[in-house]
Amino acid sequence: MLEGNNNLEQCLKCNLCTLVCPMMEVNPDYPGPKKAGPDGERYRLKDPAFFDYALKYCLNCKRCEVACPSDVHIGDMIQTARILYGSQAKRKGLRGLRDWTLASTDLVGSLASPFAPIVNGTLKLKPVKSVMDSVLAVDKHRTFPKYSAKKFVNWFRRQDQSSFSKFVSYFHGCYVNYNYPALGQAFVKVMNSAGYGVHLLEKEKCCGVALMSNGFADKARRQGEVNLASIRKAVAAGEVVLTTSSTCTFTMRDEYPDVLGLTNGDVRDSLMLSTKWLYEKISAGELKLKFRKNFSKKVIYHTACHMQKMGWQVYSIALLNLIPGVELTVLDQNCCGIAGTFGFKKENYPFSQQIGSKLFEDIRRSATPDAVVSTDCETCKWQIEMSTGMKVLNPIEIIAEALDR
Amino acid sequence: MTSKEYDVIIVGGGITGAATARDCALRGLSTLLIERGDICDGASGRNHGLLHSGARYAVTDREGAEECIRENRILRRIASNCVEPTEGLFISLPEDGLDYQANFIAKCREAGIDAQAIDPAEALRLEPAINPRIIGAVKVPDASVDPFRLVDAHILDAQRHGADIKKFTAVACLVKENGRVVGVKTAAGEVIRSREVVLAAGIWTAGLAREAGVNIGMMPSKGALVIFGHRIANMVINRCRKPANADILVPGDVVSVLGTTSDKVPIESCDDMRATPAEVDLLLREGEQLVPSLAQTRIIRAYAGVRPLVVADPAGDGRNVSRGIVLLDHEERDGVPGLITITGGKLTTSRLMAEMATDLVCKKVGSSAVCRTAELPLPGSEGRKPSFEDPFVERAAIGRHGTEVSRMDFGKGGEILCECEHVTRAEIAYAVEHFGVRNISDLRRHTRIGMGTCQGSFCIRSVAGALAEILAPDPESAARLADEFVSQYRQERWKGITPVLWGDTLREAEYMQKVNGNEI
Amino acid sequence: MRFDAVIIGGGYAGCTAAGILSDAGMKVCVVSEGLSLSVSGSKTPYAAQSALQKRGVTILRGDRAVGAKVEDGRVLGITTRNLGPGTMLEAPFYILATGKFFSRGLLSDKEHIWEPVFGADVEYGADRTSWFDEDFSAPQPFMGFGVKTDSSARVYVGGKALENLFATGDIVAKGCKEANVTKLIEDYAGRE
Structure with a gap:
């Protein structure tokens, strides 16, 4: 057991976590957070042979932790158990390769980007999809996130930031870099118009969330160390490190210490989602954003699971509410079901969609033709776009669009 | 009212009585074990669950130490499912010094106990929870033993070899004819005759003997213990110093047990033993020296048992007390034939105690059968342990019942009712069938139901319902019975919860x- | 972040207060650590919170108040674990509805019982042996322990009632007054 994580005895067995677990509702094979977490942990401490492979079904959505009145790190406990006892060695062959492929977001991303048109085309082709479905067990219904032809970092290098006197650092994440540079571009636009220049970290690696959930903890830890070293440098230079992905942020702030055992206490408060930073600066009167008068948008906000765990949806919601012309609907918090790479696996696809159905239904009910969905998580974006056909934007993109230039 | 005459009646359903019944049955004697409550209801169910290597006694009691290590090796073999070979550590703190350790190792080796001094750093690597201030550590072959399962296994084996077991039958007195004990009379007035009566009733032995005109000087010594919610260490942790309060922490199944105290108490208090808040405070103060994290670890409950210590000279002042095995041939000692007492000793040496008592019974009844209890495995420990890979068997049940799980129908009763301890409906049905469970406290002793962190607060209603369904003749009385079980259970647990009522508890x-x- | 009222505790008591206040048009924030057990084994607390959220109540789910800024007998703001030191929740008045031991409105060790957010004065037995009755089904003294309030349900801290901190629900000591939310609306409506 990793240090500082061993709080299973605070569990009073009240089962509130069981009530809110989205996987419990759809999958009878999943023992549920209480049994998989603190109950199972007592037995695993006696003998690791008590490890139950059904723990792979945990989405790591942390809804159990949000519901827990005893502050038990249920999700961390399950993640840690998967890492310690459910080692990858047991999952050899093609599924092992698939998990590795899905987990290595940055490596696969950097291999794919130069060939983006080909890769995207290939990934879309029906025969290719069914090969992936049957051979690699990646579900054929899945739309792979498109790989962008131009990486975000290449675009950024040509942006002149030298005219600014104040700077923030940006952890862009794999998704912005390989799949969706537009979000990174929106971030730069917002920061620049707020009077801040943007620096990238000296070295940025994938935050490691996919590696962790696929059991490659050592690699995740090495990448985490690289990231923390770069973040420390930026913080030492007096810069705050901002992000646009709730999951990367959550991983680096909370999973690094709780699951990987990495110390980040010295920089944790300086690493945050850009919406939190913007809101706090604006309310302290230290920063102003000027919005267009004629802007109008109907926005449906979805709170991503890790966003709720951090409790930071209040910032994104408050910021969106600041934009004149935004008509905001906040949805009930329901898991979209994708849970990162989870929903990409063939065996999980039906669960994934069943879990998300409540959210999709909610979205359909609130949707009008001109509405967009907004969320701070990129995997929620894929899932909602695939499942509802709605366009999904990060709050930062909506802010960027609404800015008065 | 008379019934058939047995070769031997054993009074007391703790480990000593159960082991004696097994030995007698294996030797072909017609055997009855009679117990006023449930099996394992007294001191046998209220101890550390420690299978001594003998190291704790090596310095002060060479003979006791040698007995322990011999029996330790035997029980690992015959009761493999009840024993977890955890091994043990004796740690020295700066205030203990290392002189004691040197002598301790030498004395262990003289008694045949494999005691290996290990580097403190190595000890901390093995058990990161122990006090980092240690200056020395010795590894010994201590182990953890589940006392409930051990007693149950003996009872099952005795039964399977023809012994009769009468639970919930109090012995009112011994029946004497012409100066000879010829049987027992139950509280209900039934007289059961036997050629020999063996008293194995722990601290309650003295009272029964006195009625028959035999004086055994017994001194009840109370030992209080505290249970923590999970495994803090995987080895038995002892303090390497002269035995004292709260210096042993034992991993037992999925909990840890810290103990114990040792206080002389009046015999009248033995029927309602409970740990006090003051004893708990003392245990924690001392225990935190052993393992500092105990201060932050959830305590489930506190409990107490009574050691049946025998005063060798009843007229003396009680200082000459033996913790060793006491076998009394009352024919020889007091001129009362037909009566034997077996007491003292330890959980670890119970098989040997039974062998000694049975040898004497055999001598009296003229049997030449030899003892086989050291060779024959106990039920649950026969052959290979069932596989964890079988998805239709509850793994925790394998830990508790070993090969006996083959008698449980998980296909029909796989549903887990006690979530802390993973007890299924199938296990409950098995306990009712094989141990004559009558109420929810019995069920707890034979399955661990409600013994986990929640102490039944969450699960007890469904457990009580499931048990009542089996026991009651119709749904209406089942509902009534279930309610009774719930309040019975809550009150029983409350006794152990109140001394530790703070924090998470x-x-x-x-x-x-x-x-x-x-509500208030 | 400014609100018309900040409620600490999202169980039955906190949600009820939030409902009444938001019906009166107040902008309310509820800090709710974990689910409440008021209705054991049901999703009622979540359902209540969702309904409140739809009415515009800000619910900080899974968050915990960790600090309070108190000056001259008045609460000026509270900080939470999730929002961190950069965000202060501010309002003209505050309601403490964190419940008893289960929900960790009260914490305890072998000798003491305390209220962790404000360090409010707690009424409890001096000796641990007086906290319980040996009979499980008898009234248990610890079920009556809680924070001390004055006749207007203001919470005592260090022997003095804080002017704008009110308590309601299980956290209030037996025999002490619980906040009258309707009265609070009268007292605070239109202020600010």
């Missing part, structure tokens, strides 16, 4: 009160 208590509908 107090939180659980509020929950328990609310779930039970007790």
Whole structure:
């Protein structure tokens, strides 16, 4: 057991976590957070042979932790158990390769980007999809996130930031870099118009969330160390490190210490989602954003699971509410079901969609033709776009669009 | 009212009585074990669950130490499912010095106990929870033993070899004819005759013997213990110093047990033993020296048992007390034939005690059968342990019952009712069938139901319902019985919760009160 | 972040207060650590919170108040674990509805019982042996422990009632007054 994580005895067995677990509702094979977490942990401490492979079904959505009145790190406990006892060695062959492929977001991303048109085309082709479905067990219904032809970092290098006197650092994440540079571009636009220049970290690696959930903890830890070293440098230079992905942020702030055992206490408060930073600066009167008068948008906000765990949806919601012309609907918090790479696996696809159905239904009910969905998580974006056909934007993109230039 | 005459009646359903019944049955004697309550209801169910290597006694009691290590090796073999070969550590803190350790190792080796001094750093690597201030550590072959399962296994084997077991039958007195003990009379007035009567009733032995005109000087010594919610260490942790209060922490199944105290108490108090808040405070103060994290670890409950110590010279002042095995041939000692007492000793040496008592019984009844208890495995420990890979078998049940799980129908009763201890409906049905479970406390002793962190606050209603369904003739009386079980259970657990009522235990208590509908 | 009222605790008591206040048009924030057990084994607390959220109540789910800024007998703001030191929740008045031991409105060790957010004065037995009754089904003294309030349900801290901190629900000591939310609306409506 990793240090500082061993709080299973605070569990009073009240089962509130069981009530809110989205996987419990759809999958009878999943023992549920209480049994998989603190109950199972007592037995695993006696003998690791008590490890139950059904723990792979945990989405790591942390809804159990949000519901827990005893502050038990249920999700961390399950993640840690998967890492310690459910080692990858047991999952050899093609599924092992698939998990590795899905987990290595940055490596696969950097291999794919130069060939983006080909890769995207290939990934879309029906025969290719069914090969992936049957051979690699990646579900054929899945739309792979498109790989962008131009990486975000290449675009950024040509942006002149030298005219600014104040700077923030940006952890862009794999998704912005390989799949969706537009979000990174929106971030730069917002920061620049707020009077801040943007620096990238000296070295940025994938935050490691996919590696962790696929059991490659050592690699995740090495990448985490690289990231923390770069973040420390930026913080030492007096810069705050901002992000646009709730999951990367959550991983680096909370999973690094709780699951990987990495110390980040010295920089944790300086690493945050850009919406939190913007809101706090604006309310302290230290920063102003000027919005267009004629802007109008109907926005449906979805709170991503890790966003709720951090409790930071209040910032994104408050910021969106600041934009004149935004008509905001906040949805009930329901898991979209994708849970990162989870929903990409063939065996999980039906669960994934069943879990998300409540959210999709909610979205359909609130949707009008001109509405967009907004969320701070990129995997929620894929899932909602695939499942509802709605366009999904990060709050930062909506802010960027609404800015008065 | 008379019934058939047995070769031997054994009074007391603790480990000593159960082991003696097994030995007698294996030697072909017609055997009856009679117990006033449930099996394992006394001191046998209220101890550390420690299979001594003998190291603890090596310095002060060479003979006791040698007995322990011999029996330790035997029980690992015959009761493999009840024994977890955890091994043990004796740690020295700066205030203990290392002189004691040197002598300790030498004395262990003289007694045939494999005691290996290890580097403190190595000890901390093996058990990161122990006090980092240690200056020395010795590894010994201590182990953890589940006392409930050990007693149960003996009872099952005795039964399977023809012994009769009468539970919930109090012995009112011994029946004497012409100066000879010829049987027992139950509280209900039934006289059961036998050629020999063996008293194995722990601290309650003295009272029965006195009625028959035999004086055994017994001194009840109370030992209080505290249970923590999970495994803090995987080895038995002892303090390497002269035996004292709260210096042993034992991993038992999925909990840890810290103990014990040792206080002389009046014999009248033995029927309602409970740990006090003051004893708990003392145990924690000392225990935190052993393992500092005990201060932050959730305590489930506290309990106490009574050691049946025998005063060698009843007229003496009680200082000459033996913790060793005491076998009394009352024909020789007191001129009362037909009566034997076996007491003293330890859980670890129970098989040997039974062998000694049975040898004497055999001598008296003229049997030449030899003891086989050291060779024959106990039920649950026969052959290979069932595989964990079988998805239709509850793994925790394998830990508790070993090969006996083959008698449980998980296909029909796989549903887990006690979530802390993973007890299924199938295990409950098995316990009712094989141990004559009558109420929910019996069920707890034979399955661990409600013994986990929640102490039944969450699960007890469904457990009580499931048990009542089996026991009651119709749904209406089942509902009544289930309610009775719930209040019985809550009250019984409450006794062990109140001495530790603070922190998370107090939180659980509020929950328990609310779930039970007790509002202010 | 400014609100018309900040409620600490999202169980039955906190949600009820939030409902009444938001019906009166107040902008309310509820800090709710974990689910409440008020209705054991049901999703009622979540359902209540969702309904409140739809009415515009800000619910900080899974968050915990960790600090309070108190000056001259008045609460000026509270900080939470999730929002961190950069965000202060501010309002003209505050309601403490964190419940008893289970929900950790009260914490305890072998000798003491305390209220962790404000360090409010707690009424409890001096000796641990007086906290319980040996009979499980008898009234248990610890079920009556809680924070001390004055006749207007203001919470005592260090022997003095804080001017704008009110308590309601299980956290209030037996025999002490619980906040009258309707009265609070009268007292605070139109202020600010």
